Amino acid sequence: MENNIRDLEQHITKVTVEIECLKKKPLVIQLDPHIVTATIAEDRKKKNECLQVMSKAFFEEGRVVSLGFALLENKIQDKENQIRLIKQSMAIMISKTQRYISHIIRKNNEIVGNMESDIHYMEYEYDRLERHFLQLQHTFSENKYFLNNELxxxxxxxxxxxxxxxxxxxxxxxxxxxxxxxxxxxxxxxLQT
Structure with a gap:
């Protein structure tokens, strides 16, 4: 069953999420799954809110994807604001990554129960982590010129x-x-039973 789910995920090329965070026009996000394109209404006061909601949607779905700031560049004229948003988003990604690694280490030390299902579960978890880092690496590569050394x-x-x-x-x-x-x-x- 998990193999079928993986196959299905691989065939999904685009997911559209509509977030009604603006009165005039919703924010529309398309995941590809590594590239994000976003259309943001021209209300400048709501742009930060839009980007925060957009990032939250990605993180809650368990996806780490390119935030597509290269594509948003024309929409956000304020360069300093753009760089700040990138750094904030990457800091959140790193924090979540550290927690996720800790989760896997803990699970790996608590292997119990049916041996086949446990091994299969751990392989799935590690595979998921590997894909997570490929996506994170892609995002860093795309935005490396905006990031500080600490991040x-x-x-x-x-x-x-x-x-x-x-x-x-x-x-x-x-x-x-x-x-x-x-x-x-x-x-x-x-032996005990």
Whole structure:
């Protein structure tokens, strides 16, 4: 079933989200899924609110995508404001990434239950993390000239940690170790019953 869901996700090329945050005209976002195009009403007072709502929608969906600031450049004339928004958005991404990595580390240390489903679950989680970082890397690459060193270094630290985790789960040695650990729990549980 999860394979079918993954296949379905791969075939989805565009998702349109309409957010009624403006009275005159809604903000329309199209995910492609790595590229974001946005049409924002000309009410300058509402532009910050629009971008905040847009970012929140992405993060709540569990997606890290290009914020498409290159495409928004013509809409936001104030360069300093544009750079500030990019930095804020990337800081949120990094914070969420650190929490997500912590979640996976915790899950990896709490493997219990049916061994096949547990291994499958962890592989799925690591695969999801790997895709997350590909998207994050894409966003950083697109906006690297706007970002400060602190944000860039924080992202690199996250990425190094994630690479280590991904490499661990995909090496046969680690899989054998996890399998042995799960098998021992399964045998012990059966002996007790």
């Amino acid at each position: 860039y270094n924080s992202n690199m630290q996250c990425q190094m940690l994630s690479d280590k985790l991904v490499n661990e789960i995909y090496t046969s040695a680690h899989k054998d170790k996890v399998l042995k650990k799960l098998k021992q729990k399964w045998v012990t549980a059966n």
